[in-house]
Amino acid sequence: MSRMQWWVVSALAGLALLLMASSLTLGALNRSLQAEVGVRQQYVQQSLQLETLYREIIRALAELGARNNDDKLREMLQRHGITYNAAPAAAAGAAAPAPAAPGRK
């Protein structure tokens, strides 16, 4: 093997080694990033369920506040940017609250 051939083979082998190290490093980074993406996706999925709960709580508080004319409850909801109008009395006592869309502060 001549000197030139030795250098060619050595350079290619060194590049292959460099590529292998880069591939391993990038693979490890990808696994970490994929795990983070999975955690964030799970966080979003749980938040969707909590959004349903949030809307149900607001609806229930508005119904109770309107039905029983609870000023404290109304004030508390107003602090969170939520207002509602009491149903007309013709509704046979059944409160039909029409809570406004939750206002985000």
Add this chain to the structure above:
Amino acid sequence: MNPPGVFKLPAQRMDHGTASGTAQAADEHQHTLPQDDGARAVTGAGVHAGGASGAHAGGAGGAHAEGAVGAHAAGAVGARTAGRPAARSAADQATRTAFVPLLLMALALFGWFGAQLYDAYQQRQTLLAAHGSQQQTVDNAGKLRQLLDALAADTQRLADTGNANAALLVTELRKRGITITVPGAAATAPETAVQPQR
């Protein structure tokens, strides 16, 4: 050099011992030469046999000389034909170095790891795009959780002050497996005020 068939001598005039001895000497000498130099082996066998034939020619006459020369020729040709494969293999061995297989192996490794790196890079770009697209949704989800936590905490505080409606809501939520923990009131303050029970 004449081929061996040219020298056809009568059997009774042929000194087999001398001829065969000369040929054997040539063969033995050729065998002692290094195998990787075939051309030199042929030349050496011819010179050695020629010297033997000359000695016999001077001492025993023409018949011996011819027989010896025939033996010399046969020995030389035999040595030459035996040396050809060795010379060829030596020449092939001289040209067959480790460069080509090493080059092929290095190229194969280079290509394999290059392809792996390209795939990993593509996968990383896809993951980064997915991570970026999640950001707005994650931010909105965080805000929603903060709103829910604040509302639940205020409801719990209102229930603790004796508000019947708030207490009813907290009770109903607890029946559904949802407990509200006020961060300021709990010894161990969790991050989320609303904790669904499982």
